[in-house]
Amino acid sequence: MKHSLRNLAAVAATLFIGAAAQHAFAHGDVVPQAVDTTGLKNLGADWQKSNPYRKDKTAIRIGDSAFNQNCARCHGLGAISGGIAPDLRYLPVGDEGDEVFMPRIRKGSVRDGRVYMPPFEGTLSQEAMWAIRTWLETVHED
Incomplete structure (x- = not known):
């Protein structure tokens, strides 16, 4: 027994x-994955306040791939969250959404000393971040 x-x-x-x-x-x-931004206009060192690639087909293609490589593990495939992180399909479109998106992807999110989202500034280029934002607007839902 x-x-x-x-x-x-x-x-x-x-x-x-x-x-x-x-x-x-x-x-x-x-670990963040490199994003090949070949074909996108170089944005230089100054951070853009609004999306310079809005509706650009190359940016949409690059952003789709970059999202899947770096964001989908938490935000879900197709930006459909499974509950771990916010569902990014509901970000506002246009400049209003840019104002929410860019500070968060650049600086991440820490609350009470816990990292909810890592900062991607210094890992992803500005071009890669805006490409992701461009793609997110193609899957937007109200």
Whole structure:
């Protein structure tokens, strides 16, 4: 009887650890991925206040890929959140949405000492960030 309880406990512990490990890696590689912005106008060192690529087909294509590489693990494929992070389809379009989007992607979000979103400034270029914003406007919902 002692052996069967020990075996049962060992099996339960193994299943628990395996499930916990699988959950921990559910979002895959969380290291920001490089974004190739070839084909986009270089924006220089000064940060733009509004999206210079709005409705640009190249920016939409690059932004789609960049979002999937860097944002979808938390914000969901197609920007449809599964509850971990905000659903970005509901960001306002136009300059109003730019004012919400750009400070958050650049500086991230920390509350009570907890990182809710890492800062991407210094990792992603301004061009890559605006390309993501351009793509997000194509999946916008009211």
